[in-house]
Amino acid sequence: MRIILYILQKEFIQVFRDKTMLPIIFVIPIFQLLILSYTATFEIKNVNLAVVDHDKSVMSSKIISKFSGSAFFNFKGNATTYDEAVLSLKRSEIDQILVIEQNFEKNLRSGQSPHIQIATNAINGSAASLMSAYASSIIADFNREIIVDENPTANVGLPINAQPTFWYNPELNYITYMVPGILVLLVTVIGMFLSGMNLVKEKEMGTIEQINVTPIKKYQFITGKLVPFWIIANVDLAIGLLIAYFVFSIPVVGSLPLLFGVSSVYLVAVLSLGLLVSTMTNTMQQSMFISWFLLVIFIMMSGLFTPVESMPQWAQNINYINPVAYFIKINRMIMLKGSGFADFHKEFYMLLVYAVSVLSFAIMRYRKRV
Amino acid sequence: MSVSVHINSIEKKFEKVEALKKLSLNIEEGELFGFIGPDGSGKTTLFRLITSLLIPDGGNIKVGELDSETDFREIRKITGYMPGRFSLYHDLSVEENLNFYASIFNTTLKKNYHLIKDVYEQIEPFKKRKAGALSGGMKQKLALSCALIHKPELLILDEPTTGVDAVSRKEFWELLKKMQKTGITILVSTPYMDEASLCDRVALMQKGSLLALDSPENIVKKYDGDLWQLSSSNMHTIIADLSEVGSGIKNIFRFGEKVHITSNGLNLEEVKSVITEELKSKGHNNIIVEAAKPQIEDCFLDLMEEN
Structure with a gap:
């Protein structure tokens, strides 16, 4: 035990003496959280819209003003021809074209259905369907208004009236959804890279040779390498939670000790994975690339940006060995829903098994030989 | 306290390279034993085997009664190893490095200060300096x-004087001699042949085998070739010019300010006439040829040439 303390002391001296690493450890996560939370959003705002109005009537200008009045659309002006508008679409100056046919008002008045064309840039499919849905709902709204205007006594209510209510995130605020996930992301990146680089650095500097001829036991050395970064990553998580509370007004609905309990187990898993990588590599470059590769896969598959449930079955199966996915799920549950241990005990036990097995494997894999 | 080291037909291969070929030798308790040999002769591999960092492909090594493969934990407690490459923490100070290594051996700098006093005194003024900022000798x-x-019984030093200036090298060897008097077995490797004469016994290694194993005095005594020493007005080109002499001249190598040559069955007069004639034709003046007393380097170069 005393020996572990001496190794810890040495590691902390080294971490806090490194004037380049220190800001990386504490400042970069804060920036990540502040920046990513705002940018990683799938809400569609600022759709650039061009209108080709062939009718130029009172009705057509009414419908255009509906669009330009909406918060979603940026009205980018009129195009005289459809081709001209398509050219702008090609240049990515606009995202959507609204075409109003000639005789729009006349047809409307005479009871024939007039046509409106909506063309959307669908390179990003999900964004395109959202844009198109917004546009359609504006037009549907407009339709109803016309009917009411023309025939005030008509019943325009739909037969079934659905009343949606939104739980846990009533304002459907995307940041609320993202912040718990990004918190997980940043402690993962910090934990995995720090632990992955540290052991391999001793190999590169040659210091491991001197350590290996001492009677230090494997578990003592690995523990000494793990605990400092475990503490640092938990401190990073605490800083992140404070930012979530004070900057994004996202309190932790559930139990804080429970959250740190889970994160402590989770970090053992991630740090051990980093250590495992560094026991198998010989240079920081190799370690960096393998850690980065694992992280990208874990993060992309974790459900941080896209729901896991909509991934193909094989991808969902891979997530069984993805610690990031478990912790993002648990963290969202605790932070947003206030879930208790019983609600995610399966995920927690998976993390526990993960942590114990990767740690033992890392200790086994570390050899006190050349 | 000191231990003996017994190396029994040890073998080690790295892929296809045979780093050590059935090497056997015994090192006595309290001996200052030198391993001399060029780079790649297997010195570091042997040291790594003794410190149990490597596992042999054949043979065994005993440190006292301990086997390097099975009792490596015990061996590590009684061994002090200094790798060829500086392996302490660059970002820790002199004092922090010492304290760290003391503590992982369950001791303290204070408690064992007397053991390292002679060495440590020389760097103590810089104890707050980071190890990475020290000079090579320090x-x-x-x-x-x-x-x-940690008061080791066996001290293993892998090329401790490589890349160290001549004054520091001398100091370092004086320290080793002092160390030895405290009754510790010291194994030291070096590529510098002149350091061989400072050891009790030396092993000359080449390509994983022993060429010679004896005290420096005996190695010199066994030298049986004819050795001549010569100088001229133009020492810059002398080796190139001599290489064309041919007949009867075996080896030519620089030795300090002079050049040493060995010959086969020629007496001084014959050598003189052959050399003088050749060098004169190449524009050398003040040519001096005389018999030389063999040094340990001469013996090693001769042995290495034979193999």
């Missing part, structure tokens, strides 16, 4: 201090 003294802090 780094070696720090590494030696760290290797000694």
Whole structure:
């Protein structure tokens, strides 16, 4: 035990003496959280819209003003021809074209259905369907208004009236959804890279040779390498939670000790994975690339940006060995829903098994030989 | 306290390279034993085998009664190892490095200060300096201090004087001699042949085998070739010019300010006439040829040439 303390002391001296690493450890996560939370959003705002109005009537200008009045659309002006508008679409100056046919008002008045064309840039499919849905709902709204205007006594209510209510995130605020996930992301990146680089650095500097001829036991050395970064990553998580509370007004609905309990187990898993990588590599470059590769896969598959449930079955199966996915799920549950241990005990036990097995494997894999 | 080291037909291969070929030798308790040999002769591999960092492909090594493969934990407690490459923490100070290594051997700098006093005194004024900022000689003294802090019975130093200036080298060897008097077995490797004469016994290694194993005096005594020493007005080109002499001249190598040559069955007069004639034709003046007393380097170069 005393020996572990001496190794810890040495590691902390080294971490806090490194004037380049220190800001990386504490400042970069804060920036990540502040920046990513705002940018990683799938809400569609600022759709650039061009209108080709062939009718130029009172009705057509009414419908255009509906669009330009909406918060979603940026009205980018009129195009005289459809081709001209398509050219702008090609240049990515606009995202959507609204075409109003000639005789729009006349047809409307005479009871024939007039046509409106909506063309959307669908390179990003999900964004395109959202844009198109917004546009359609504006037009549907407009339709109803016309009917009411023309025939005030008509019943325009739909037969079934659905009343949606939104739980846990009533304002459907995307940041609320993202912040718990990004918190997980940043402690993962910090934990995995720090632990992955540290052991391999001793190999590169040659210091491991001197350590290996001492009677230090494997578990003592690995523990000494793990605990400092475990503490640092938990401190990073605490800083992140404070930012979530004070900057994004996202309190932790559930139990804080429970959250740190889970994160402590989770970090053992991630740090051990980093250590495992560094026991198998010989240079920081190799370690960096393998850690980065694992992280990208874990993060992309974790459900941080896209729901896991909509991934193909094989991808969902891979997530069984993805610690990031478990912790993002648990963290969202605790932070947003206030879930208790019983609600995610399966995920927690998976993390526990993960942590114990990767740690033992890392200790086994570390050899006190050349 | 000191231990003996017994190496029994040890073999080690790295892929296809045979680093050590059935090497056997015994090192007595309290001996200052030198391994001399060019780079790649297997010195570092042998040391790594003794410290149990490597596992042999054949044979075994005993440190006292301990086997390097099975009792490596015990061996590590009584061994001080200084790797060829500076392996202490660059970002820790001199003092922090020492304290760290003392503590992982369950001791303290204070308690064992007397063991390293001679070495440590010389770097103590810089104890707050980071190890990475020390000069080569000081780094070696720090590494030696760290290797000694736990009162080892066996001290293994892998090329401790490589890359160290001549004055520091001399100091370092004086320290080793002092160390030896405290009754510790010391194994030291070096590529510098002149350091061989400072050891009790030396092993000359080449390509994983022993060429010679004896005390430096005996190695010199066994030298049986004819050795001549010569100088001229133009020492810059002398080796190139001599290489064309041919007949009867075996080896030519620089030795300090002179050049040493060995010959086969020629007496001084014959050598003189052959050399003088050749060198004169190449524009050399003041040519002096005389018989030389063999030094340990001459013996090693001769042995290495034979193999």
